[in-house]
Amino acid sequence: MTTRLSGTKAAEFLYAEALLLDEGRWDEWLELYLPSAVFWVPAWRDETTPTQDPQSELSLIYYRGRRNLEDRVWRARSGMSVASTPLSRVVHAITNVLVESAGEADAVVSSCFTVHLFDRRSERSHVFFGRYRHELHHVDGAWRIAQKKILLLNDVIPTVIDFYSI
């Protein structure tokens, strides 16, 4: 039986990840990531060019290893970060899901995202938008994220962004 990822299954996977972030189910969210996962949010060199090489150029976030995401989750829950307490409300909307390549046990999926954020404390709403590129591996009977690249298009950041709001 083939495990080749269909467009429908790819979209379901991305929607499920979005829901976990929206509902703050971060332990389940982390489970989607392989221990070696790369989580990358490039910065921009100028108006039109994102940074391309995380080794020699700046990113907004670049982690190689799920452990670093676990640190971020820990921090956001710790009660020791005023930026994370109280948490903003977020909803991720994902569209234009496209399976760019699909093998027996791996796939590359591109999509568009819009994250609406409401910070009750400051009574401000923000919208963050851009494109995702997921590299997925089929491991132990389930799809897992080997790499997630988040290209944030509106990168003049209003005070805070974090893993749950992009």
Place this chain on the structure above:
Amino acid sequence: MLKGRLAELIDDRPGDGVFRVSRAIFDDPEIFDLEMRHIFEGGWVFLGLAAQAPQAHDYFTTTIGRVPVLVSRDGEGRLHGLVNSCPHKGSRVAQRLHGHARLHVCPYHSWTFDSAGQNKAIKWRKAGCYSEAFDASSHDLPALPAFGEYRGFLFGSLSAAVPTLAEHLGEVALLLDLIADQSEEGIELVPGEVTFTYDANWKLQLENCSDAYHFTSAHPSYIRVLEQRKAQTDASVVRSVWESSDYWTGDAQGIQGGSYSFRYGHVLNWGRFGLSDALPLYDRATVLAERHGDAKRDWMFNMRNLTIFPNLQIAENASSQLRVIRPIGVGRTEMRTWCIAPKGESAAARHQRIRQYEDFFNPSGMATPDDTVSYENCQRGFASRVEPWLQGYARGMTASRPGGNLFSEPLGMQPEFSVLADAQLCDETLYHSYYREWARRMLAGSAA
């Protein structure tokens, strides 16, 4: 107008051991307007690095206060600071953050300027029936009334009535040397600019850079993450510079750092790091000592937060950041930030510097958001006038000494005031320098 109000804004009575600042200077729109005119548009401000326009005809754009500025390198390699506004109808001429252009063509009516700002063409000039008076006037992009460079750091002023750049920087030039001398090739900005805003006054950022007192209070989540990483280290986590020292924890004994205040509002606070391999500079430690001597090399390895009033901050702590403060409104500020680094450092050092930077300095990182949200909390609190005076300028009052001390001597540096601090002193008198310069510029401008 300000002259009559100054006593109700800054209460500076050294003889009585009093220095207080009123909440009004952070949230009064009239004061903000005066700041734009007299501080940002009336004196030296930082523009950028020469390295942002490295080749002939390279340029970058920035602002002085509300005024758009173009910094361009001409065909002979000379840098020019220009007002980025067409003499014809006022349009911004250069549109991009940075780029390369032999000619800048105004997108509105095609007036054209070379990379030195000189007008090269006025469209359909001969047919334009211009008067002699028009022909007799300059059509160039106006040069900034004052523009200067110190070791790759570019400054400009919209007013010609300023001291020379050398006088404005004074002793702080020695602290810029500590950055510029980290490589024989000079310094550069790592590609990738990060810009963020916060809804609070610009002076909160000014102060926070110099604020040793907040670190363990505002950033415990970051500190705990670093502790967890150190306890269980592996290749997936970046090492932290903070592990090399415990001066910042409050537990260390003896002198752990301190502050220096300089003329014209510049300040430095610093702490001991020591020669740790957690610092990206470590692989140059021997070379730098041979070239500059042990004392200066050791200073390069210290934690240093430098402010050159009013808009430049270079923070060498968790990594190395160059920040430019751009006030937008009395309660809104934009920060343009970069990772500043010595040219030619090893790939491993550069990689480590970048990773350390992202975690601490980015608005998507684990520390800066806890600062900026605190600024916004302050801004809300500033609305109160029940007790208008703030009490955040009093720590270190009895520790401040005129002149330098044993740590400034090896650099040959003569600050106006210095404080030697143990781990818990967390001097606040260095802010006095900000507000004395603030008052000087505001009064000088108001009198003009």
